[in-house]
Amino acid sequence: xxxxxxxxxxxxxxxxxxxxxxxxxxxxxxxxxxxxxxxxxxxxxxxxxxxxxxxxxxxxxxxxxxxxxxxxxxxxxxxxxxxxxxxxxxxxxxxxxxxxxxxxxxxxxxxxxxxxxxxxxxxxxxxxxxxxxxxxxxxxxxxxxxxxxxxxxxxxxxxxxxxxxxxxxxxxxxxxxxxxxxxxxxxxxxxxxxxxxxxxxxxxxxxxxxxxxxxxxxxxxxxxxxxxxxxxxxxxxxxxxxxxxxxxxxxxxxx
Amino acid sequence: xxxxxxxxxxxxxxxxxxxxxxxxxxxxxxxxxxxxxxxxxxxxxxxxxxxxxxxxxxxxxxxxxxxxxxxxxxxxxxxxxxxxxxxxxxxxxxxxxxxxxxxxxxxxxxxxxxxxxxxxxxxxxxxxxxxxxxxxxxxxxxxxxxxxxxxxxxxxxxxxxxxxxxxxxxxxxxxxxxxxxxxxxxxxxxxxxxxxxxxxxxxxxxxxxxxxxxxxxxxxxxxxxxxxxxxxxxxxxxxxxxxxxxxxxxxxxxxxxxxxxxxxxxxxxxxxxxxxxxxxxxxxxxxxxxxxxxxxxxxxxxxxxxxx
Numbered sequence: 001x002x003x004x005x006x007x008x009x010x011x012x013x014x015x016x017x018x019x020x021x022x023x024x025x026x027x028x029x030x031x032x033x034x035x036x037x038x039x040x041x042x043x044x045x046x047x048x049x050x051x052x053x054x055x056x057x058x059x060x061x062x063x064x065x066x067x068x069x070x071x072x073x074x075x076x077x078x079x080x081x082x083x084x085x086x087x088x089x090x091x092x093x094x095x096x097x098x099x100x101x102x103x104x105x106x107x108x109x110x111x112x113x114x115x116x117x118x119x120x121x122x123x124x125x126x127x128x129x130x131x132x133x134x135x136x137x138x139x140x141x142x143x144x145x146x147x148x149x150x151x152x153x154x155x156x157x158x159x160x161x162x163x164x165x166x167x168x169x170x171x172x173x174x175x176x177x178x179x180x181x182x183x184x185x186x187x188x189x190x191x192x193x194x195x196x197x198x199x200x201x202x203x204x205x206x207x208x209x210x211x212x213x214x215x216x217x218x219x220x221x222x223x224x225x226x227x228x229x230x231x232x233x234x235x236x237x238x239x240x241x242x243x244x245x246x247x248x249x250x251x252x253x254x255x
Numbered sequence: 256x257x258x259x260x261x262x263x264x265x266x267x268x269x270x271x272x273x274x275x276x277x278x279x280x281x282x283x284x285x286x287x288x289x290x291x292x293x294x295x296x297x298x299x300x301x302x303x304x305x306x307x308x309x310x311x312x313x314x315x316x317x318x319x320x321x322x323x324x325x326x327x328x329x330x331x332x333x334x335x336x337x338x339x340x341x342x343x344x345x346x347x348x349x350x351x352x353x354x355x356x357x358x359x360x361x362x363x364x365x366x367x368x369x370x371x372x373x374x375x376x377x378x379x380x381x382x383x384x385x386x387x388x389x390x391x392x393x394x395x396x397x398x399x400x401x402x403x404x405x406x407x408x409x410x411x412x413x414x415x416x417x418x419x420x421x422x423x424x425x426x427x428x429x430x431x432x433x434x435x436x437x438x439x440x441x442x443x444x445x446x447x448x449x450x451x452x453x454x455x456x457x458x459x460x461x462x463x464x465x466x467x468x469x470x471x472x473x474x475x476x477x478x479x480x481x482x483x484x485x486x487x488x489x490x491x492x493x494x495x496x497x498x499x500x501x502x503x504x505x506x507x508x509x510x511x512x513x514x515x516x517x518x519x520x521x522x523x524x525x526x527x528x529x530x531x532x533x534x535x536x537x538x539x540x541x542x543x544x545x546x547x548x549x550x551x552x553x554x555x556x557x558x559x560x561x562x563x
């Protein structure tokens with residue numbers, strides 16, 4: 001077993017232990033929040049909305065809400081864990097070790113993806129109490145989920161690299177991630193929007209993720225699925241290269 | 256000639272805020288040495304250690320560890336070094352055993368071997384009983400020893416300790432010294448920075464004094480001490496001396512009722528001193544060299560720099 005593989009599995013193990021140790025902060029809140037969404041938006045309000053995209057409103061919003069929790073948790077895990085290691089200085093444990101930057105990055109991103117997927121599974125389990133999920137294309141569903149989690153785990157890592165204080169960790173989720181998620185077609189089909197706003201929505205990367213995922217589960221999408229997959233993969237590659245470069249240069253870590 | 260454990264050539268480091276922490280520092284530390292790096296706060300010690308251990312970007316100059324170049328063979332250099340930093344830098348919410356095992360994993364040590372080594376080093380540093388507690392509950396001395404155990408987990412050829420005994424009580428400090436001596440005896444090269452000059456004097460064979468980013472003295476501890484032209488003796492008296500006699504050539508200083516000190520040029524005969532004290536009814540029961548000799552030298556050298 002190579003030294004880099006050992007280092008990678010060690011980082012992933014440490015991340016998983018952290019997620020489980022603070023399960024009250026990592027795994028439970030999304031289940032509660034999403035249950036509220038299902039009850040209020042899906043059940044109470046949704047029953048008055050009727051159908052959307054050929055499905056009951058509850059069924060229509062489930063994929064978007066699962067995706068929203070995956071995005072938020074993959075991001076939150078990496079940003080808080082990596083920034084925490086900078087703040088507590090134990091990032092130095094990795095800096096003095098021979099593990100390569102790619103290994104360190106892959107370890108943290110895998111931790112974020114695992115939390116995203118764990119929360120996604122919890123939210124899906126909760127959703128099954130409220131809606132039937134046909135899961136038309138299981139492999140595509142899983143692929144979109146993993147790729148999206150990778151994209152946001154990488155984004156969280158870059159945020160953590162630049163963060164100097166805890167406030168910096170919340171800026172991106174509050175001012176960028178949340179608006180993009182809500183405007184990314186989680187609660188509505190973009191076909192409901194006027195032409196101009198439909199075109200604007202096309203610039204929102206989260207729209208592609210939500211729609212590709214919805215296609216995987218329900219078989220309906222506002223955008224081309226292959227285009228969506230291509231976009232998500234492109235984001236993953238670009239963010240991956242940026243994060244690796246920042247780590248390699250020691251930005252925010254070495255003076 | 257054997258390859259030095261550490262070779263630094265022309266190291267110059269200027270931080271982004273314009274502070275020049277190192278100015279053309281060159282330093283060799285031989286394999287198997289126990290080496291002290293001394294200097295006042297802000298002298299550049301931690302920057303030098305940070306560069307060697309990859310926590311600080313290398314500016315100008317070259318560093319090699321056991322012949323491996325830091326720029327081109329960084330992973331190989333890292334795998335030979337163990338670092339005990341000045342500040343606590345472990346996750347205070349993790350358990351000592353996990354901290355040490357994880358560190359081994361970061362170095363690529365397989366988990367089973369890592370667990371065996373963790374047991375060995377936690378035992379050696381008398382932390383085994385505390386292996387499963389939250390590490391933030393450890394005392395300051397235990398936290399320092401935990402960082403030594405962690406630094407040993409990759410069984411480094413070069414161990415670097417930045418103020419390892421700061422804030423540690425004397426008993427634990429001495430037990431740490433014993434452990435470090437044993438490591439060194441078994442072949443580990445040790446570089447130590449410390450404010451306790453007694454520590455450097457007691458442990459280290461060679462010394463470099465750094466001030467304002469420049470090495471101002473590099474020598475063996477013995478040779479450095481031999482340049483001292485004065486030494487201070489501490490005399491313990493059999494009974495309290497109410498008043499000290501004025502003895503020409505022997506400036507006596509009362510420390511407490513039964514202890515006096517006298518600072519003399521090296522080589523001064525002491526028989527006359529004892530005879531004169533005896534004449535005044537003062538009986539000396541024991542005598543020792545004051546252990547701050549290096550401190551005196553250090554202050555003298557760094558203040559000379561200041562004046563220059």
